[in-house]
Amino acid sequence: MSYYDGSLNSLRVALVLLVSVFSGTLFAQSTLSVKESVQFAVKNSPILQKAKLETRKSLEQIREYKSTGLPQVNASLGFTYNAKLPTQLIPNFFQGKPDELVPVQFGTDLNTTAGAEVNQLLYSQQYWVGIKAIKAVGNFNSTVELKTEEDVAYNVVKLYYQVQTISKQKDLIEANLQQVGGLLKATDLQYKNGLAKKLDVDQLRVNQITLQTQLQNLELNYEQGLQALKFAMSMPQETQLVLSDTLSEIVMPNVDPTFLEAGYQNKLDLTLLDQQTTLQQLNADQLRATSWPTLRAFGNYNFQGQGNGFGELGKDQNWFSFSAIGLNVNIPIFDGFYRKSKVEQVKIDMLKIAEDRKQTMQSLQLQHSQAKQQVLSYWNTLNALRENRKVAEEVYNVTQKRYKEGVANVTEVLVAERTMREVQSNFLSNLLQYQLAKVDLDYANGKIPQLYK
Structure with missing residues (x-):
């Protein structure tokens, strides 16, 4: 066997081993x-x-x-700017003329509310x-x-x-x-x-x-x-x-x-x-x-602030709170x-x-x-x-x-x-x-x- 043939066979063996390892x-x-x-x-x-x-x-x-049967808690925030207050007609009690209606405006330019409400399914x-x-x-x-x-x-x-x-x-x-x-x-x-x-x-x-x-x-x-x-x-x-x-x-x-x-x-x-x-x-x-029937309980607590400017909203005397609790019963009658x-x-x-x-x-x-x-x-x-x-x-x-x-x-x-x-x-x-x-x-x-x- 020539040197060339031996080298060629060695190369073939090496390639086979390389392919086997790679595969x-x-x-x-x-x-x-x-x-x-x-x-x-x-x-x-x-x-x-x-x-x-x-x-x-x-x-x-x-x-x-x-x-849906666990307490449902929600919070709310609200801000209102009354660009023009609504006008209402009321009897003129101020001048002792109840038969006469006079236009008046109630409210403030700014109104802010914040509160939380809880609802609970009872039955x-x-x-x-x-x-x-x-x-x-x-x-x-x-x-x-x-x-x-x-x-x-x-x-x-x-x-x-x-x-x-x-x-x-x-x-x-x-x-x-x-x-x-x-x-x-x-x-x-x-x-x-x-x-x-x-x-x-x-x-x-x-x-x-x-x-x-x-x-x-x-x-x-x-x-x-x-x-x-x-x-x-x-x-x-x-x-x-x-x-x-x-x-x-x-x-x-x-x-x-x-x-x-x-x-x-x-x-x-x-x-x-x-x-x-x-x-x-x-x-x-x-x-x-x-x-x-279904029975639910609810409760809420809210704050409301009023004023004609942001400075007035910062005063404690312009903030008021209100709350409510109650029950709500829904009774289906005819469907x-x-x-x-x-x-x-x-x-x-x-x-x-x-x-x-x-x-x-x-x-x-x-x-x-x-x-x-x-x-x-x-x-x-x-x-x-x-x-x-x-x-x-x-x-x-x-x-x-x-x-x-x-x-x-x-x-x-x-x-x-x-x-x-x-x-x-x-x-x-x-x-x-x-x-x-x-x-x-x-x-x-x-x-x-x-x-x-």
Whole structure:
């Protein structure tokens, strides 16, 4: 090797190391389990963050509503310059002529007032019902937040397992490709030595190209799956995501009966509808409460200064104080049946929610039943496919051995390889469907958030 070649190779190595270091700095790598992926999504999902903000907003709305029942204190300042005092006609008592009206002017050029007033709500049935209603709104928003978290977790889990299935399919194709490659190399050597046919080499090469194409397509599908998963997790697309969990091939000898039990009665969908019913009931109570009297207390204290110049306003004898305290009762008498109409509308909305709850219950029952049947169906299929896969792999290994011994031809090997690959693919596909059916069953029973926290 020349000095030039050695320097060039050193430069290439340095560039590779530099690019590797730069790439590692620029693009972060995350290795996550399915549980960690869900936790990442829950922490970063914009949809969930908006739901959390809505819950926080509810707390401020509660404080806002409560503030109307606390003392309301206001201060006021006023200054008036009377450019021309108003004139009034009064009886001429000054000259003893009451039947005669004379024009007079009252007041001063300058008038200043300052004071404070306090108002306090003493009793309002509508206020106390409103407190319950606004708290119920906060509870509803908290449940919406939990429901959003459940949906985010559900989508992430399903995408995670789908991507992992593609990864296992890639591993199988790579293993098959390696076997075919070794077989092709040996057959090509035999052909060169006159011990094999060119047709055998060509058939193996075609099979190798087919496997390479399938592998390339799976790699593209894997990248697309990762992109969809990162989007669902709200992870930057430039992050290098590595999935640590794999699909378990352990098939239970018997499905646990407790796993198949229905638990959709506690589903958040029903909780939300029940809370909507509560909100509507409180809305009706609040409307009825508007027919009750309200009682308020008030008090004020004021100062007033008068004079024809600013100098006179500075004199204590030109300032006077006055104050008042009292009660204010508001008694509704007749609203033209407005209240009655609004209450009837709320009752209709409650009946609609009741119908929605019936339909939701039926939907949850169907969702649970279908997921349960799918779990049992894919479980049965997996047990059969596991045996088929074992037999297909044994047949392929025996056929490959017989081919190397010269007993079997290459067509038999290719048929055995194709059969094995189909059985392996079917097994992985059903394994994915079995896992997704289990996830669907957990989702139908409302267990997703607890399982992945």
